Amino acid sequence: MPDELTLRVGPYRRNIVLPFALWNLEVNNARFEQSKLYIHFTGGEQTA
Numbered sequence: 001m002p003d004e005l006t007l008r009v010g011p012y013r014r015n016i017v018l019p020f021a022l023w024n025l026e027v028n029n030a031r032f033e034q035s036k037l038y039i040h041f042t043g044g045e046q047t048a
Helices: none
Strands: 004-009 012-017 026-033 036-042
Touching: none
Parallel strands: none
Antiparallel strands: 004 012, 026 036
């Protein structure tokens, strides 16, 4: 589904519902630092 992000860490898996603004973007990079998950999305550039 384009509206969900599946997060897997070891044996754990979670589906996270994304806001509409992120549906057409792709995950470029993700990192876990000091108990926080940082996700960098790319794409979605629109030309007029």
